[in-house]
Amino acid sequence: MTPHRQTQLHQFAFTVAMAAGLLVVLLTGLLVVTTVRGKVATLVNSKQVVRLHDELRTRPKDETLKQRIRQLDLQLRQETFNRLNLSHQAARALIGGLAIFLLCTHWTRQPILPNPLAWGALRPEPSQLALYGVAGVFGLAAFAAVLAARVPVQFSGGEQVVEAPADDAEFRRQWPAFRGPTGSGAAPDANVAMPWRILWKTPIPLPGMSSPIVWSNSVFLTGATDKEDRVFRFDAETGALLWSQALAGPKPPAPKTTEDTGLSAPTPVTDGRRVYAVFPDGLAAAFDWTGKPVWQRNLGPLENAYGYAASPALYRDRLLIQMDSGEPADGQSRLLALDSRTGRNLWQVNRPVAGSWTSPVLVEWNGQPQLLTCATPLIIAYNPVDGTELWRAPGLESDCAPSPILAGNVVVAIAPNNAILGVQPGTTNVLWRTTDGVPDASSPVSDGQRIYLLDPNGTLTCLRQTTGQVVWTHDFDDHFYASPTLVGGSLILLSRKGVAYLVATGDSYRELGKYEFGEKCNASPVPRGHRLLVRGQHSLFCIEGGAK
Amino acid sequence: MFLAASRFPPPEFSETGHQLPGFQAPVARALIFERLDIAVLVLALALAAWLAFRQRSRRGLVWLGIFSVLYFGFWRKGCICSIGSIQNIALALGDSSYAIPVTAIAFGLLPLVVALFFGRVFCAAVCPHGAIQDVMLLKPVTVPTWLEHGLRMLAYIYLGLAVVFAATGSGFIICEYDPFVPIFRLSGSTTMLVAGGVFLVASIFIGRPYCRFLCPYGVLLGLASRVSKWRIKVTPTTCTQCRLCEQACPFNALNPATNPTPTRNIATAKRRLVGLLVLLPILAATGFWLGGISGTALARKHRTVSLAERIQLEATGAVTGTTDAATVFRSTGTPPEELFAAAQKVEYRFGQAGRLVGLWIGLVIGLKLLALALQRPRPDYEADTTRCVACARCYRSCPEELKRLGLPFSEGHASAWPLPAVGRAEARPSVL
Numbered sequence: 018m019t020p021h022r023q024t025q026l027h028q029f030a031f032t033v034a035m036a037a038g039l040l041v042v043l044l045t046g047l048l049v050v051t052t053v054r055g056k057v058a059t060l061v062n063s064k065q066v067v068r069l070h071d072e073l074r075t076r077p078k079d080e081t082l083k084q085r086i087r088q089l090d091l092q093l094r095q096e097t098f099n100r101l102n103l104s105h106q107a108a109r110a111l112i113g114g115l116a117i118f119l120l121c122t123h124w125t126r127q128p129i130l131p132n133p134l135a136w137g138a139l140r141p142e143p144s145q146l147a148l149y150g151v152a153g154v155f156g157l158a159a160f161a162a163v164l165a166a167r168v169p170v171q172f173s174g175g176e177q178v179v180e181a182p183a184d185d186a187e188f189r190r191q192w193p194a195f196r197g198p199t200g201s202g203a204a205p206d207a208n209v210a211m212p213w214r215i216l217w218k219t220p221i222p223l224p225g226m227s228s229p230i231v232w233s234n235s236v237f238l239t240g241a242t243d244k245e246d247r248v249f250r251f252d253a254e255t256g257a258l259l260w261s262q263a264l265a266g267p268k269p270p271a272p273k274t275t276e277d278t279g280l281s282a283p284t285p286v287t288d289g290r291r292v293y294a295v296f297p298d299g300l301a302a303a304f305d306w307t308g309k310p311v312w313q314r315n316l317g318p319l320e321n322a323y324g325y326a327a328s329p330a331l332y333r334d335r336l337l338i339q340m341d342s343g344e345p346a347d348g349q350s351r352l353l354a355l356d357s358r359t360g361r362n363l364w365q366v367n368r369p370v371a372g373s374w375t376s377p378v379l380v381e382w383n384g385q386p387q388l389l390t391c392a393t394p395l396i397i398a399y400n401p402v403d404g405t406e407l408w409r410a411p412g413l414e415s416d417c418a419p420s421p422i423l424a425g426n427v428v429v430a431i432a433p434n435n436a437i438l439g440v441q442p443g444t445t446n447v448l449w450r451t452t453d454g455v456p457d458a459s460s461p462v463s464d465g466q467r468i469y470l471l472d473p474n475g476t477l478t479c480l481r482q483t484t485g486q487v488v489w490t491h492d493f494d495d496h497f498y499a500s501p502t503l504v505g506g507s508l509i510l511l512s513r514k515g516v517a518y519l520v521a522t523g524d525s526y527r528e529l530g531k532y533e534f535g536e537k538c539n540a541s542p543v544p545r546g547h548r549l550l551v552r553g554q555h556s557l558f559c560i561e562g563g564a565k
Numbered sequence: 566m567f568l569a570a571s572r573f574p575p576p577e578f579s580e581t582g583h584q585l586p587g588f589q590a591p592v593a594r595a596l597i598f599e600r601l602d603i604a605v606l607v608l609a610l611a612l613a614a615w616l617a618f619r620q621r622s623r624r625g626l627v628w629l630g631i632f633s634v635l636y637f638g639f640w641r642k643g644c645i646c647s648i649g650s651i652q653n654i655a656l657a658l659g660d661s662s663y664a665i666p667v668t669a670i671a672f673g674l675l676p677l678v679v680a681l682f683f684g685r686v687f688c689a690a691v692c693p694h695g696a697i698q699d700v701m702l703l704k705p706v707t708v709p710t711w712l713e714h715g716l717r718m719l720a721y722i723y724l725g726l727a728v729v730f731a732a733t734g735s736g737f738i739i740c741e742y743d744p745f746v747p748i749f750r751l752s753g754s755t756t757m758l759v760a761g762g763v764f765l766v767a768s769i770f771i772g773r774p775y776c777r778f779l780c781p782y783g784v785l786l787g788l789a790s791r792v793s794k795w796r797i798k799v800t801p802t803t804c805t806q807c808r809l810c811e812q813a814c815p816f817n818a819l820n821p822a823t824n825p826t827p828t829r830n831i832a833t834a835k836r837r838l839v840g841l842l843v844l845l846p847i848l849a850a851t852g853f854w855l856g857g858i859s860g861t862a863l864a865r866k867h868r869t870v871s872l873a874e875r876i877q878l879e880a881t882g883a884v885t886g887t888t889d890a891a892t893v894f895r896s897t898g899t900p901p902e903e904l905f906a907a908a909q910k911v912e913y914r915f916g917q918a919g920r921l922v923g924l925w926i927g928l929v930i931g932l933k934l935l936a937l938a939l940q941r942p943r944p945d946y947e948a949d950t951t952r953c954v955a956c957a958r959c960y961r962s963c964p965e966e967l968k969r970l971g972l973p974f975s976e977g978h979a980s981a982w983p984l985p986a987v988g989r990a991e992a993r994p995s996v997l
Contacts, residue, residue, distance in 0.1 A: 045762075052755060056755075105751070108751045109751070112639075112751075119700055119701065119703075122703055123700070123703075126703065146710070146711035147710055147711045147713075147714040147715075147937050148934055148937050148938070149711065150711035150712055150713075150714050150715030150716075151714050151715050151718055151930060151933050151934055151937065152930070152934065153715055154715045154716075154718040154719065154722075154930065155718075155848065155852075155926070155927070155930040158722055158855075158926055159851065159852075159855055161859075162855035162856065162858065162859035162923070163855070163858075163859070165859040165862035165863065166855075166858040166859045166861075166862060168862055402880060403879065403880045
């Protein structure tokens with residue numbers, strides 16, 4: 018071959034190489050664009066398809082809608098396969114173009130010739146720098162190993178999935194939460210027969226509507242102003258204030274609330290190791306037994322028309338906070354579980370309910386723990402471990418404030434100004450429904466055969482537990498917010514004026530006595546053996562009763 | 566390309582009565598074709614050795630490489646390959662119930678056996694991964710020596726991890742993160758396709774980046790090549806130390822002759838050597854310890870452990886939604902405690918395996934540091950037995966080779982050869 022001919026061939030090959038290179042670049046771009054487009058719009062992630070399917074669920078017999086879905090489905094499938102075909106062809110052309118490019122480039126490329134004139138020093142033997150390079154890789158590997166070790170696999174044996182509280186049985190013996198360990202407001206083994214005497218009386222540093230809780234010799238209480246939120250621990254024997262801890266940091270803006278709800282309505286809860294408190298401004302915190310802060314969270318403002326009032330519940334290591342607000346369609350209501358040890362979110366479920374003032378109640382049904390919640394329009398039971406909804410029943414209306422109770426085989430739920438429902442747990446089966454004596458604020462209590470309900474305007478109603486029939490009613494010339502508490506065979510009714518009425522349980526009304534605290538009272542009383550703890554407007558009272 | 570990205574549900578034909586076709590499993594490959602693969606491998610290895618040692622033909626190796634890319638790459642779609650077969654062997658060693666295919670054994674061992682005699686001729690033109698990078702090399706740049714030595718350590722780490730994951734039944738990470746298989750198959754995850762593209766583009770400038778810095782099989786071949794019977798020699802006769810081959814290897818696999826009168830401070834060099842000897846067990850112990858503490862985190866790769874963790878995270882609400890695996894597990898009714906117990910066993914195994922990998926990495930790094938600190942006299946330019954992939958690029962740079970072939974010298978050759986006797990090692994500028 019003549020040199021001229023060879024030069025011509027080289028030039029041709031060079032031109033072909035350039036053209037092939039350009040083709041490769043263009044095809045790569047085409048594939049990238051096709052891929053991106055394919056990820057944006059597919060049958061799987063098409064928002065239009067999802068929306069139409071949602072519509073179809075509400076109008077399952079809409080043939081026009083079905084037809085639209087089919088057409089869209091077909092269109093998206095055709096687009097997908099067209100895109101795949103295009104990708105196929107482009108990929109093959111890309112490989113071919115690359116092969117031509119390489120062939121021509123290698124052929125026309127000038128060989129790398131040794132250039133003695135440019136010789137410098139010989140390449141040195143691997144020097145100290147190479148040592149550093151190798152050692153650096155070990156350093157990086159070690160760093161990666163340490164990082165990996167910091168993210169251990171998160172699972173454990175079944176028994177360790179949920180950390181047990183200090184003592185499970187002890188939890189049930191104490192009064193660790195609003196209305197007791199099961200939220201029933203009942204202490205059948207306690208006995209505070211009249212006459213009563215004040216064992217001690219201690220000023221409460223900050224106001225609040227929350228009720229006391231008791232664990233062994235400790236009484237916990239919360240209080241708040243628009244400047245600070247505080248948790249208090251008192252000595253149950255002497256009433257001495259053992260510590261008073263403010264939540265850290267600047268207090269979030271005080272939420273809108275009414276005077277009747279205040280800034281500290283939720284009752285704290287304890288597991289014998291730590292005490293947990295939630296405030297309407299959204300702050301939640303845990304303190305250990307010495308008052309040392311364990312964790313603190315800001316859950317955001319807990320908006321609520323009359324002020325946030327739901328007390329948290331505790332299931333082993335899960336702090337369960339019911340946060341209902343707005344209307345059911347607003348999607349604002351939720352149930353949140355925090356890790357009691359760290360305060361981090363464990364799970365959260367949205368609740369299709371309106372704003373409420375009820376507290377979640379932890380009960381056991383068929384050997385399974387259930388968290389009962391009430392808010393318009395649903396009674397919903399959740400698995401406290403993972404938030405799974407166990408069952409729900411409709412029937413609630415208006416602003417729900419009284420918390421539910423499990424009385425025997427009946428869940429008693431109250432729709433204020435409307436009705437009292439007796440629902441069979443696990444079903445939508447409403448066993449009974451009555452409109453007599455429906456309370457607005459206070460929660461019901463059961464003596465095992467009868468349900469007692471206290472209207473804010475002073476009407477105490479006794480219902481048959483199995484049928485919901487009214488057994489008797491009694492009108493007090495007084496007003497009540499505090500929920501009635503069952504102590505042995507008696508009911509303690511604490512009026513807003515600060516008068517405690519002791520009423521015998523049974524098929525007829527019988528008043529056993531009354532006691533005046535001299536302070537307004539809104540919180541529910543807490544029975545402990547022969548004693549009763551009562552939060553007044555300014556003071557915490559410890560009453561000792563006589564044995565019957 | 567990008568073909569396997571879309572998966573979507575079947576159309577809803579329930580109202581039209583259309584019967585969807587059932588799932589079809591691909592028919593197993595006929596045994597004869599598996600034997601054919603082994604036969605092709607044997608022939609290709611023999612041909613590569615013949616071309617590299619006997620013929621000293623770069624062109625022949627290039628065409629053999631192209632054949633390998635077409636056959637083992639595009640035709641066999643990158644499977645089975647020797648690199649991945651390490652994992653089959655590791656799994657067979659770790660799980661006695663695994664029946665390893667003969668093809669996997671053959672592809673895993675044959676290149677190693679050949680390497681014991683001829684060095685890395687498998688890399689030269691039989692491995693499709695190496696061949697596709699080799700043909701892409703257009704404008705080689707020299708990787709700094711310190712970086713070269715450091716990056717080469719990554720392959721040892723990768724090998725250790727791949728063996729652990731395979732032996733524990735966690736997965737074949739070499740295949741999962743193979744950047745070239747998606748190209749051979751014209752299909753794969755976007756991430757790996759992009760990775761493949763990046764490696765190909767890098768191969769234009771950096772000679773065989775995957776082979777040099779990541780290939781776990783290259784580590785084994787390199788170790789086997791250390792004791793190979795026959796080795797690549799740049800010159801067919803006697804090295805005149807003309808230095809013309811110095812720039813011929815784009816893979817930094819050519820070791821220059823050493824200065825007979827090294828200028829290194831002997832006392833310093835000795836102190837360094839002693840220090841590195843002391844460091845060796847420290848590195849090994851550190852690796853052992855780090856492997857132990859991080860091994861359980863690696864267990865997350867195992868499906869049992871990942872499922873246990875998912876079940877746990879879902880149970881505690883740390884994650885929202887669920888996965889198909891979690892849904893299927895729940896549908897079996899198996900108590901989570903059983904899953905957790907099984908996962909804990911796997912985790913324990915990973916803890917043990919992690920220690921071994923850590924020990925391996927510590928030892929390899931320590932020995933490498935020692936090797937770098939040792940200065941061995943080398944009278945001639947030599948292909949590094951561990952690193953040389955027998956690509957035959959350096960042959961034509963040697964004037965003795967041109968002389969043997971009866972080819973004319975290039976301008977560069979002519980100006981530098983033959984050097985006078987005084988122009989040999991003694992006359993070179995001293996850098997040591």
